[in-house]
Amino acid sequence: MSKKLEANGLWESSRMMLPQHKERIIQHRTQVHYLTKPLIHEDEWEIITQNIDMSLNYTLQATFEIFTESGNRDIHGIVTSVSTFGKKIKIEMENGFEWVDFDQLVAVKLEEGGA
Numbered sequence: 001m002s003k004k005l006e007a008n009g010l011w012e013s014s015r016m017m018l019p020q021h022k023e024r025i026i027q028h029r030t031q032v033h034y035l036t037k038p039l040i041h042e043d044e045w046e047i048i049t050q051n052i053d054m055s056l057n058y059t060l061q062a063t064f065e066i067f068t069e070s071g072n073r074d075i076h077g078i079v080t081s082v083s084t085f086g087k088k089i090k091i092e093m094e095n096g097f098e099w100v101d102f103d104q105l106v107a108v109k110l111e112e113g114g115a
Helices: 011-015 019-030 043-060
Strands: 063-066 074-082 088-092 094-102 105-110
Touching: 043 063, 043 074, 043 105, 074 094
Parallel strands: none
Antiparallel strands: 063 074, 063 105, 074 088, 088 094
């Protein structure tokens, strides 16, 4: 029997690659791969909201892990305002402030001590 008809012989015998295939492989390797936001369990959301509330009421320093498509980033600061209508929190940092959507939050961890 011919070797082409056994196992993977059909593909092994034809090692030709079209220019379009090569171009697509190169494009795929150089393309930026975007991440998807992880699903956060209801219990984790409860911890996040408790830590936001603690930071707001007691001016405690916290670390906020924010989701972005290229990778998560951390913000260190104190919650100064919560907008439930706009679903945003205002984080006061050393060099200013930033508004962050609740949907972008991945984790909130309180730091030791306060301001």
